[in-house]
Amino acid sequence: MNSISELQDFIINGHKHYMPHISIDAAIFGYHDHQLKILLSGYKAMGGYCLPGGYIKRTETLDEAANRIVAESTSLTDLYLKQYKTFGDPDRIKWNELDFEKFSKEVGVPYIKDSWLIDQTISVGYYALTDFSLVTPKAGLLSDSCNWFNIDKIPPLLYDHDQMVKDSLHTLRTQLYYYPIAEKLLPAKFTLTEIHAVYETLLGKKLDIRNFPKKLVFLGLIKKLNEKRNIGPHRAPFLYKFDLKKYTKALETGTTLT
Amino acid sequence: MNSISELQDFIINGHKHYMPHISIDAAIFGYHDHQLKILLSGYKAMGGYCLPGGYIKRTETLDEAANRIVAESTSLTDLYLKQYKTFGDPDRIKWNELDFEKFSKEVGVPYIKDSWLIDQTISVGYYALTDFSLVTPKAGLLSDSCNWFNIDKIPPLLYDHDQMVKDSLHTLRTQLYYYPIAEKLLPAKFTLTEIHAVYETLLGKKLDIRNFPKKLVFLGLIKKLNEKRNIGPHRAPFLYKFDLKKYTKALETGTTLT
DNA sequence: CTTTATTGTGTAAAATTTACCAAATAGAAA
DNA sequence: TTTCTATTTGGTAAATTTTACACAATAAAG
Known part of the structure; x- marks a missing residue:
């Protein structure tokens, strides 16, 4: 007070x-x-x-x-x-x-x-x-x-x-699929596993770990970078970043992104 | 005034x-x-x-x-x-x-x-x-x-x-696909051609005359009645009615109807 | 060089959407 | 009666998208 x-x-x-x-x-x-x-x-x-x-x-x-x-x-x-x-x-x-x-x-x-x-x-x-x-x-x-x-x-x-x-x-x-809502939640460069966890948690349901990122990449909402992150004793995952232009363009044209 | x-x-x-x-x-x-x-x-x-x-x-x-x-x-x-x-x-x-x-x-x-x-x-x-x-x-x-x-x-x-x-x-x-918006615009019993015209005009774009009604019927948003309307020198079209329960149910569960 | 845990490619099957042919009318015209 | 015209619809093949899942590709520790 x-x-x-x-x-x-x-x-x-x-x-x-x-x-x-x-x-x-x-x-x-x-x-x-x-x-x-x-x-x-x-x-x-x-x-x-x-x-x-x-x-x-x-x-x-x-x-x-x-x-x-x-x-x-x-x-x-x-x-x-x-x-x-x-x-x-x-x-x-x-x-x-x-x-x-x-x-x-x-x-x-x-x-x-x-x-x-x-x-x-x-x-x-x-x-x-x-x-x-x-x-x-x-x-x-x-x-x-x-x-x-x-x-x-x-x-x-x-x-x-x-x-x-x-x-x-x-x-x-x-x-969640129409606006870059998760963008502020993740570092500029993030792994597929990280963004997957965000979507699962926010939606409160399971999403197929393999198909989910394919969708986001296919829609052009996120872009693969030519960098990997070191995560200890496992295969190093690629990093991705949001493509904010895609969101604004999709919103203008009214395209559905689901 | x-x-x-x-x-x-x-x-x-x-x-x-x-x-x-x-x-x-x-x-x-x-x-x-x-x-x-x-x-x-x-x-x-x-x-x-x-x-x-x-x-x-x-x-x-x-x-x-x-x-x-x-x-x-x-x-x-x-x-x-x-x-x-x-x-x-x-x-x-x-x-x-x-x-x-x-x-x-x-x-x-x-x-x-x-x-x-x-x-x-x-x-x-x-x-x-x-x-x-x-x-x-x-x-x-x-x-x-x-x-x-x-x-x-x-x-x-x-x-x-x-x-x-x-x-x-x-x-x-x-x-337009999530709420029974067109319901108040049409008589209780309407033909597929009529609802097709409503959707085309409100959306401002062409919709396939054969696939469009199939979709609405498949989703259960409209129901076929056992009645026809006489429209002069042409094949008499069947009448349909909205199924409002489907809309409320879909909204509750958050199902997409597009 | 084996083990462990995780990432991510590829692909086949299932489901949905799209395009469009052709049959079914209903009355008017011939 | 028989055509003709305009419209409604059933059906179906092709294209596309979604879903499921096998397994190859790491990275580092033991």
């Missing part, structure tokens, strides 16, 4: 810099070595976990705001980041004057009537992807903790964030 | 019923007999055309608001309707005090300083689909006209609405 004065200023003057009624919530997925995790913020005052989120500055585009919000909890920018859906049920967040009074008391801030934070908010959902081993999660201005959770051990989340996780993961999986 | 008093009330008191900073813009596509059109609202005060749009009531979900907004210009509800993207560049709408003063003068409403309409708005993009021959377009509270435009004769639109048309059409086309 940040300084009380900073929080207080946000509650009183936030609407001058941020737009009310609209927030961004980010499903930040982390991959490393066959494991898929998601970043969750803990809120003591509300007694539960949420996806990291925040408001949009009046000077920012949505993508810029999402980048900033992701950076606040990961300290990383330039992750693979994509908008997937906007959530706008008026009942999705039940956050009325009473809740706000309770919240103010919990965090030790004087209660402010008619705060810009009261009232319904529509939330633009983004998902992001990174290597979780590179990230030391950081709690935000309003949250008390921030940690990686294994994708199949997610606690029940507050508000409609369970639905957000479900929708974002579904989008991530369907877009 | 509606009554001045109604418009004036909207400008002064709108924020009590609608959320500021967030709007919905709908790309309403109309199909009929091999033709694809789009519905555009004309604004004299701004000298151009836009997609029909509106604000979100504080009691509505996004889908409900989109339905209402679509109904305002088409007088129809229950069209195929889908959210595709949210647009949030702070520069996407340049609508400052000066513009608003000019607008107020044009429509003959006293100028109100600090109106809730001033300032940037984020817009949630929806697309809808209907049979344009069933629709008599209707201008809204702020617009002066509303008409169908052939999809390849769209005038340059205001703000970022050209991009919206492009994105929405792209989404419509990619989703």
Whole structure:
């Protein structure tokens, strides 16, 4: 939790810099070595976990705001980041004057009537992807903790964030063959075994180790390099790199890459 | 244009019923007999055309608001309707005090300083689909006209609405095999030739007349009925109907239907 | 030079897509 | 009645793509 004065200023003057009624919530997925995790913020005052989120500055585009919000909890920018859906049920967040009074008391801030934070908010959902081993999660201005959770051990989340996780993961999986999603997850030069593991883990299912890379190479999404990597007492695997031009070209023409 | 008093009330008191900073813009596509059109609202005060749009009531979900907004210009509800993207560049709408003063003068409403309409708005993009021959377009509270435009004769639109048309059409086309999009465009019982024409027109390309229906039947998306239609001096074609269960099941399991 | 673990080529079988011929109508015209 | 015209469809061969899997090719340690 940040300084009380900073929080207080946000509650009183936030609407001058941020737009009310609209927030961004980010499903930040982390991959490393066959494991898929998601970043969750803990809120003591509300007694539960949420996806990291925040408001949009009046000077920012949505993508810029999402980048900033992701950076606040990961300290990383330039992750693979994509908008997937906007959530706008008026009942999705039940956050009325009473809740706000309770919240103010919990965090030790004087209660402010008619705060810009009261009232319904529509939330633009983004998902992001990174290597979780590179990230030391950081709690935000309003949250008390921030940690990686294994994708199949997610606690029940507050508000409609369970639905957000479900929708974002579904989008991530369907877009895996259309966008260079895995590109930010791997070093510039990687082996077939490495990219195979990424796809298997993100999709949550087995893929034939021999046919899978053939497909990617055939589609031109990755290119074989004339280099090998030394991996100890085994045959040295060739290195590959992404061909990002292929993705953009395929997206323009609308070609299917599955 | 509606009554001045109604418009004036909207400008002064709108924020009590609608959320500021967030709007919905709908790309309403109309199909009929091999033709694809789009519905555009004309604004004299701004000298151009836009997609029909509106604000979100504080009691509505996004889908409900989109339905209402679509109904305002088409007088129809229950069209195929889908959210595709949210647009949030702070520069996407340049609508400052000066513009608003000019607008107020044009429509003959006293100028109100600090109106809730001033300032940037984020817009949630929806697309809808209907049979344009069933629709008599209707201008809204702020617009002066509303008409169908052939999809390849769209005038340059205001703000970022050209991009919206492009994105929405792209989404419509990619989703055509995954969702029962054409279902609302055809009678409950239709011939293969009819659905073939719908797909060709919406996709903007030729599809093999013999293989195309075989695919739909094989996938189980449409079912052959034991009835024929009389079409004059030619062989009577069989009638088919959509199997909506197949779509929902395929969406659950994430199966690809292309 | 054998063993072990992993990479990666090649290929045959299975499944799917594509192209298109020709038969089956239904009524109009001869 | 018999042709003629326009359209709907069944069927099928060829082309392409996907899937399964045998086994050859390392690299280094023992």
